[in-house]
Amino acid sequence: MSGGIHPTAVIEDGAQLHDSVTIGAYSIIGAGVELGADCVVGPHVVLRGPMRVGEGNRFFQFCSVGEISQDLTARDDDDTRVEIGDRNTFREYVTVQRGTLKDKAVTRIGSNNLLMNQVHVAHDCSIGNGTVLANGASLAGHVDIEDHVILGGFTLVHQFCRLGTHCFTGGGSIVLRDVPPWVMSEGSPASPRGINKEGLRRRGFSADQIGEVQGLYKLLYRENRRLADVRELLSERAERSELAAQLLAFLERSKRSVQR
Numbered sequence: 001m002s003g004g005i006h007p008t009a010v011i012e013d014g015a016q017l018h019d020s021v022t023i024g025a026y027s028i029i030g031a032g033v034e035l036g037a038d039c040v041v042g043p044h045v046v047l048r049g050p051m052r053v054g055e056g057n058r059f060f061q062f063c064s065v066g067e068i069s070q071d072l073t074a075r076d077d078d079d080t081r082v083e084i085g086d087r088n089t090f091r092e093y094v095t096v097q098r099g100t101l102k103d104k105a106v107t108r109i110g111s112n113n114l115l116m117n118q119v120h121v122a123h124d125c126s127i128g129n130g131t132v133l134a135n136g137a138s139l140a141g142h143v144d145i146e147d148h149v150i151l152g153g154f155t156l157v158h159q160f161c162r163l164g165t166h167c168f169t170g171g172g173s174i175v176l177r178d179v180p181p182w183v184m185s186e187g188s189p190a191s192p193r194g195i196n197k198e199g200l201r202r203r204g205f206s207a208d209q210i211g212e213v214q215g216l217y218k219l220l221y222r223e224n225r226r227l228a229d230v231r232e233l234l235s236e237r238a239e240r241s242e243l244a245a246q247l248l249a250f251l252e253r254s255k256r257s258v259q260r
Helices: 195-200 209-219 227-237 243-253
Strands: 033-034 051-052 064-067 081-083 095-099 106-109 183-185 190-195
Touching: 064 081, 081 095, 095 106, 190 195, 190 209, 195 209, 209 227, 209 243, 227 243
Parallel strands: 033 051, 051 081, 064 095, 081 106
Antiparallel strands: 183 190
């Protein structure tokens, strides 16, 4: 789509828009919003600053992005913000809220992500690259989503949870603990169901790598080992295995403990 601003759109003083940006009817772009090249904002969208948005993002109708959080401590004049990378898609009724002063003060979304209808991203969350959050998925505050994660429709994620790279949740899951890399989980509360084998295959993992991931899953979940013993074994393998080192680093960063 070529750049252009609909005459009914409201662009507040202090907003910075690249010349190629398209703004639809009745949308509001607040002061402190920066929109990069080739962004497309549909009708009836509200973008509030401070917020920096990279290139090639698309916001469908009725999105609300950059508003203050629903945390009771949040105030309009708090020095908090949203940062968004490139080529993300925000479908209808997506809400993304600013960070809070009690944590990082910023909500971050990387690049090449798809946030489907009615997804909610609360304050101080961090989303990596190449993720898919299906319809109705909701992140409570302080959630970290690593690269290439897929959340099934209406997945609910508890605050302070971390979801590791390439993990996958089934529809309607309630995530109360950290989900390690590559793991498929499902249920209420969500529990591990195996590895995301098809997702790994689609993203170029070799048969040997997938086999190693299966071995790491077995080590973590099928051998009835204490988590401390799992860490010790992973530390022995980490020097010769990038995947083992990746899993060990995830376990060591866990704040809410991992699904068991």
